[in-house]
Amino acid sequence: MNKPLFIRIVDKLASEVPYFQQRRDATGRLGLSTLQKCTAAIRMMTYGSAADAFDEYLRLSETVALSCLDNFTDSVVNLFGDEYLRRPTPADLQRLLDEGELRGFPGMIGSIDCMHWEWKNCSTAWKCQYTRESGKPTIVLEAVASYDLWI
Structure with a gap:
């Protein structure tokens, strides 16, 4: 923030x-x-x-x-x-679609993405709770991408 x-x-x-x-x-x-x-x-x-x-x-x-x-x-x-915390109006949606198209993402209103990030300093006590198939503890990093979030 x-x-x-x-x-x-x-x-x-x-x-x-x-x-x-x-x-x-x-x-x-x-x-x-x-x-x-x-x-x-x-x-x-x-x-x-x-x-x-x-x-x-x-x-x-x-x-x-x-x-x-x-x-x-x-x-x-x-x-x-x-x-x-309101629903977007048709004007809001059109503005987002137009901005997405300008930036090379036609039809995109916003984007949510996540990934598993290796947790190098995970405590031994928590290691088994955060370990997946890779055998290394990870945390989930989630990101919301929108051109106007920096404002």
Whole structure:
């Protein structure tokens, strides 16, 4: 995720969702920042990190990290769902088809691809869970390709 997009999400959550607004506790100390909460949620989704992995990095307990993830997903769907989680209109589809044709892929709206990537530093305890016919542990790398994802 690029930085401007991340900051846009953080700013929108901080301004519209009370859970993500930094407040003072009963002793007057500042609570967790919006950046801490959003970073924890995004890292859990992106890397599949356990909720208790943020206790030293972001100073969040397991319970708070899970609460951040729950509030983050609900809030993003509520705030950005109408814009990004809608069905494409005929105009959207035509624009994607035209762009695909310009780039040498006629009839393509988007592309999803995946591959098995060798996991060189896989722990011994997990090796058998991630090993296929090749005898080497792999993870699945999935990619969505669209000309406008970098924006």
